[in-house]
Amino acid sequence: MLKIKNLHASIEEKEILKGINLEINPGEVHAIMGPNGSGKSTLSSVIAGKEEYEMTEGEIIFEGSDLSELDPEERAHKGVFLSFQYPVEIPGVSVTNFMKTAINAHRKANGLEDMPANEMLKLIREKSELLEIDRKFLSRSLNEGFSGGEKKRNEIFQMAMLEPKLSILDETDSGLDIDALKIVSNGVNKLRNENNAVLVITHYQRLLNYIVPDVVHVLIDGKIVKTGGKELAHELEERGYDWIKQESAV
Ligand code: ADP
Ligand code: MG
Ligand code: MG
Numbered sequence: 061m062l063k064i065k066n067l068h069a070s071i072e073e074k075e076i077l078k079g080i081n082l083e084i085n086p087g088e089v090h091a092i093m094g095p096n097g098s099g100k101s102t103l104s105s106v107i108a109g110k111e112e113y114e115m116t117e118g119e120i121i122f123e124g125s126d127l128s129e130l131d132p133e134e135r136a137h138k139g140v141f142l143s144f145q146y147p148v149e150i151p152g153v154s155v156t157n158f159m160k161t162a163i164n165a166h167r168k169a170n171g172l173e174d175m176p177a178n179e180m181l182k183l184i185r186e187k188s189e190l191l192e193i194d195r196k197f198l199s200r201s202l203n204e205g206f207s208g209g210e211k212k213r214n215e216i217f218q219m220a221m222l223e224p225k226l227s228i229l230d231e232t233d234s235g236l237d238i239d240a241l242k243i244v245s246n247g248v249n250k251l252r253n254e255n256n257a258v259l260v261i262t263h264y265q266r267l268l269n270y271i272v273p274d275v276v277h278v279l280i281d282g283k284i285v286k287t288g289g290k291e292l293a294h295e296l297e298e299r300g301y302d303w304i305k306q307e308s309a310v
Pocket of ligand 3: 100
């Protein structure tokens with residue numbers, strides 16, 4: 061599904077990513093862990109196509125086509141979803157109406173007509189029931205006065221509605237509170253299937269107790285220095301990152 065080859069990227073002339081190789085297949089959950097400042101958010105931003113970052117070398121191939129020439133919106137329409145670390149508030153636009161607009165924009169970009177209203181209602185009902193989201197929430201103004209947990213619930217609802225092929229979840233450095241952690245992980249686990257993939261980016265091991273990854277990569281100073289199974293996350297929790305830095309410095 062996703063194949064990243066020798067990816068180098070810079071911000072303001074400073075090289076942050078120094079040759080990333082990563083391959084994610086349908087049905088897999090990969091985690092990227094690493095110390096603060098190692099380039100985790102840069103990697104998620106570069107995959108999503110944020111313009112502040114300059115890709116200087118390498119390739120990002122998604123379902124056989126090169127993403128590097130596409131803007132963030134076009135990538136989203138192809139099925140790449142990046143959770144927003146700092147969501148925007150849109151007063152006066154409800155969660156539902158925002159979602160309807162987003163769905164129809166996706167459909168239009170893929171050559172489809174607007175979704176018929178009854179089908180849209182059915183989809184909203186189905187997904188909100190799956191995620192145990194109540195009606196009152198759906199009619200609230202987007203992100204206005206939302207708690208941390210509610211912001212995450214809204215993101216997971218967007219993910220459920222848009223059914224992305226690849227979801228990239230970049231946990232904030234401050235970490236999720238326990239409510240948000242449960243909302244995110246329950247949601248992701250319900251939405252996982254053999255046709256989609258998830259890339260979880262986190263500084264902490266804790267989230268990976270709930271969303272159990274198939275593969276764990278350690279990112280240090282812009283390079284993936286170690287890859288392992290889910291047990292690697294536990295080892296990092298116990299031993300920190302220094303031993304890997306030493307191992308990879310040899
Ligand atoms: P992580 O998510 O692993 O904490 P980031 O990708 O946020 O790491 O940051 C990697 C490096 O890039 C850090 O040294 C950081 O200071 C730098 N960096 C990130 N964003 C910017 C920016 N907008 N301008 C300048 N430097 C940045
Ligand atoms: Mg950081
Ligand atoms: Mg980060």
